[in-house]
Amino acid sequence: MKQEKSGNFFQNLLSSLFGGNDGEAEKRRQLRSISKRLSKSKFGKFYKFAGNEALPLLARNIFEIYKIIYPAQTMFQNLQNPNVLKRLVIDFYTPNEIRTLETSLSEENLITLSKKIPAEKLKQQALTRLSEYSDYFTLDKITKIDTLYKQISCFRDLCMFDFYFFLKKFNKSLREADFSIAPQFEKINAEYILDDLKDFMSVAWAVPLDADYTDMTKLFRIYKGVEPITLQNWRRVISRISAFRQSGSFEMMIKLISSDPSASVSVSEQTQNIIEPYLDSFKQETENTLNKIETQEKDSKTSEICSQLFNGIEITPMKYFTDELNATFTRKGLRTFENTQLLSYIKVFLLEIVKKNLREYYDLVLVRGKWESQALSSPFSESYNSLLATSDLITQFDNQLAEDAPIGMKIKTLLPKTERDNGAKNIINRLVSDANESACSFITDTTTNLVTIGKIIKALIEDIEKPKPVLVTNWKELAHFSEIPIRELSVKLYKKIYLLITLVKTCLVQPEDNE
DSSP states (O other): OHHHHHHHHHHHHHHHHHHHHHHHHHHHHHHHHHHHHHHHHTTTTGGGGGTTOOOOHHHHHHHHHHHHHHHHHHHHHHHTTTTTHHHHHHHHOOOOOHHHHHHHHHHHHHHHHHTTTTHHHHHHHHHHHHHHHHHSHHHHHHHHHHHHHHHHHHHHHHHHHOOOHHHHOTTTTTTTTOSSSSSOOOEEEGGGGGHHHHHHHHTTSSSOSSSOOHHHHHHHHHHSSSSSSSSHHHHHHHHHHHHHHTTTHHHHHHHHHHTOTTOOOOOOOOOOOOHHHHHHHHHHHHHHHHHHHHHHHHHHHHHHHHEEETTOOOOOSSSSSSTTHHHHHHHHTTOOSHHHHHHHHHHHHHIIIIIIIHHHHIIIITTTTSSOOHHHHHHHHHHHHHHHHHHHHHHHHHHSSSSSSSSHHHHHHHHTTTTOHHHHHHHHHHHHHHHHHHHHHHHHHHHHHHHHHHHHHHHHHHHHHSSOSSSSHHHHHHHHSSOOOHHHHHHHHHHHHHHHHHHHHHHHOOOOOOO
């Protein structure tokens, strides 16, 4: 037992002292074995282990590929926008009627149609067409499109390999794209082309070898009018690449040139999915155009209403419930103030029309008038007084958002903390939501009360025209207290109310639910 232990001790000692040499020896043995296998392979004359030389036969084989695909290489080099290829592939499998449907949804066409069709109707039509367009691309068609684009992408990547730079290392006098005579190549130090070989393998090995490339060559013929590469020639290239791969010669050369038996080249499998991102983008562009048209129509309509409603009246915006902070809110991912401009319109209407024109009308008709029944006079009075109260409440609400007021101060204090404190973010969102709900409540309450008053004024206009009035019995007496005929006064006020209600319908944004 002692002798056995002693033997193990010396064996371990020798192993620890000379183990590194054994590793180098094993590495050399593996490299010699790889060299032996390469020399017996179909492409053994591409490389010479002794002297680490890349041989002319390797360059001649690569040159044959270069000569065949050069016209396609030129085509891709002149293709400035890579999205052109995606468009070509999609169009290749898309019939004319579907392309016509797509054209009808272009921004230019939608804007032209918006001049003839109301935005809401245009939106309905466009969304229906968009649905029809998207439905055309079934799973089978999507698969065909993605498969063809993958083939073209792999082909393009191979074509864009710098063949000339690679081959010039074997022949310094080589001229680019000169295929008139077969060039003479010389053996070179293989280290000069190590990276080139890896680059070539990374693109050549990614080419699907068993694919049907008929549609690819057809597409090129449609695009260029001529074939930059024939199907037959491309099959010859594929056959050569397939032979390279099956032989394992390139992998062995990489290991030998780099003196690393474990060296390898990673070839990533290309997965191309172009139609779904394209459809998402097209849908988004269409919806953006429709929203843009809708906004422009809304702005135009709003401007037209305001010019009639506030003719000669200066529209003073709210002091603090404004869009001023919205850019900051958006940048920080917070909710934004809504209906700021509309609430300004409401405030101006209450101050300039309700507290002046409607008050004069109220004093004339409701105070001096002799009403046969309170069925209409009471709702008129209640709605009028409610409008006056709302005007004061809007002012109070606006002032609460000032920087030195409770709500405004809280928002100002919490804003810098939102990026690191979700609690601060939630509080601001709640405060903004509460403000939006208050604004919406003021707008809807004003509208509701004006609808009530508007209906009563309409009934009064009809009553004035009757030979024997039934609502107010002293119209003739009231006429002495008005510089303008009462019917004309009533009609003007009714139109103002109608315009304000139309403005609200046009502009009102319903607030989000408060979470």
